[in-house]
Amino acid sequence: MKPKPRYFFPGKLLGRLWPLGLASRFILMLSLVILTSQALTSAVWYNYSYLQEKEGLETALESIASNAAFTVSYYRKLPKSSRHLILEQNRSMGGTRFFISLNSKRIDIDGLPESSRKQELETVVNDVLQRSLGAQAIIDINFGLRNDLRVYDAEVPLDDIPHAFARYTIEKVKGDPPVLVMQFRLPATVKEASQSAPLEQWLYLATNLPSPYISLESRFLDSRQINFILLTSVLVLLCTWLIVRREIKPIKNLARAAKLMGSKMDAPIIKEEGSGELIAAVHAFNTMNRRIRAYIRDRDLLFGAISHDLKTPIACLKLRTEMLDDDETKMRFERSLNELEFMVKGALNYIKDTDIREQVEWVDINAVLAEISAFYGADSHYVDVAGGATRPFLCKPVAIKRMLHNLIENGVKYGKHVDISILDTPRKLIIKIRDHGPGIPDELRERVFEPYFRIKQEKEDGTGLGLSIVRNIVRGHAGKLVLQNHEEGGLLVTLSLPREE
Known part of the structure; x- marks a missing residue:
């Protein structure tokens, strides 16, 4: 398949070359309006x-x-x-x-x-x-x-x-x-x-020639008129910039709170000020913030209660199973209780592993990958890393480490050997993880992210929650995760994480 041609429009090109904030864009557009009106006048x-x-x-x-x-x-x-x-x-x-x-x-x-x-x-x-x-x-x-x-x-x-x-x-x-x-x-x-x-x-x-005619040709603009136009334009732009700067302050506060909401789920309540539209937007955000806080608090209480309420009867059932006289019945009960306990622990660990309340920090991705590689390469050469991050990455350290560990663990488990390549750009960090296993059928490429889903041919131990946890962590970092079969065999996982300035 031929790649689709990419078209760049002036606005997108300008955004790539010179990223502008709201105030800068408004001042730029106002400058064009002023210059156009001055030219017409x-x-x-x-x-x-x-x-x-x-x-x-x-x-x-x-x-x-x-x-x-x-x-x-x-x-x-x-x-x-x-x-x-x-x-x-x-x-x-x-x-x-x-x-x-x-x-x-x-x-x-x-x-x-x-x-x-x-x-x-x-x-x-x-x-x-x-x-x-x-x-x-x-x-x-x-x-x-x-x-x-x-x-x-x-x-x-x-x-x-x-x-x-x-x-x-x-x-x-x-x-x-x-x-x-x-x-x-x-x-x-x-x-x-x-x-x-x-x-x-x-x-x-x-x-x-009599005064005031000092030339045969009329000048479009003389130096005094140009200076006057420039002075008035600068004064108008300066006053506008001060007004816009004051008006967009609530927008900056809202953006900062939204970023905290996306990374820490702990955004402060924002003061409702500014224009009517801004007040309505900030009020809606504050309402959503309160509801999410209440939801997280209720969720913690719920899973704490589930953990306690389920573990207690399972422990009681295990004690009663030990009292059974029939060894065959006793073995069947123990097997069922172990599976039940394993599923409960898996569900609780799933919630714990996708916890989005972790604080963000600057993390050395190279050190994290080196640590994981050393864990799997203690006896055999299982993991190879090519390239590296040029600077630390702002993320949730435990979540990122768990995500990379799950991906590499799957690669080692199903492909025996994993090749990791890192591409660091000013805007995003791209990590590619390739194993040498059987890959994933195209029709199952999305279903593997579903909790508890397992490919039929798989016989290895596990809960089927690893990729679900990985995708949730990637989404929590506003990233993108793509699975595709490598042309030379094996599965290629492409992880793209945007950098935050």
Whole structure:
């Protein structure tokens, strides 16, 4: 039979890689919810602010373009020889919002990287200028950074302009906003066109983008917004963690009591607190705890009474049997009384051997197996042990020792020789016990765990309670016991016991 493929889902994989408690899982899910909501809110806010910023920037650039068109119209009407004089007067009087220069050529601008937003804004400015100056006007529009600009015919950086002209440059502004540069080719008058002097002259206008527009592109989130989102998220998660930690305290108490109930059958009564659902669960557990305590107390009293009440009449019957004169009748009575006494002792030992009130302790499994192996290997080599536990195992020491002794005893009894292998993992301890006997028929593999059941071919002494005791002890440790016939003969017993952290 081919093994079935195993599929791992993200949740199971996460649980294997990073086991999480209730508080951790809740905080993780809440973090995902917060991050998702913050992302959606930021996206909506970005879309709204993008439209608002785009509209405001376009309105501001239209106003700048209108002022620039008025300035260009004024200089177009002046003779070429008078333009420099008027420019100096305007500068001295502070009558212009632009950095203005008259050049004999168009200055190349190291503009910002091309983008759809930049092209849209350049189109807005160009449309206003074309409507005001006419479609025949030759205009060059670009956006650049202040440190990359070159001015005058010599194409010098702004910071290299002589100190006497420093007040005519573009001022440095916090945030280094883009600079709008517009260059216009000024036509010559009719009189100047008839002369042989060079006719081309370019009017250079440049200005910073108005506050608060410090970039052409809208940022999705700036550093202040990111810090604010992180701060609020951390505060929400911290408060939630404190609340969840307080709310799950009753759950931890319930889990601790349930573990004690499963191992010692001596769990304390838990304080009923927390939410309504938790109070109901704790109340149900306390009720069950009281009933189990009462059951165990009644059971102890019952079996103590049975032990006393049955042994006394059996002893009396044995005394009366000794008084019989007929030897054959006397022998039959003694045989029946011995069987009855054996069955009573077996039943009482069964209850004793499966007693679940034993305290759990850290046990060295290697030492236990070595002790049992030495018991059977005193004269002959009956038991071989391969591997070993890497660390002590938390269990009921007497019960575990009795369980292993019963399994090895059966293996030696029916298979003469027993091979034991141990595999220790972080989560479970696996012990495999293989004998070399006849094995167990498949149809009887479950029935052998029933009390007093014996395979017909068996003639050896025993009560038929050994495997029942073993299974009860394994279940008391939340383990798993599997019987299967080995492919090379004999019975293979696989014992899997989970480790408790």
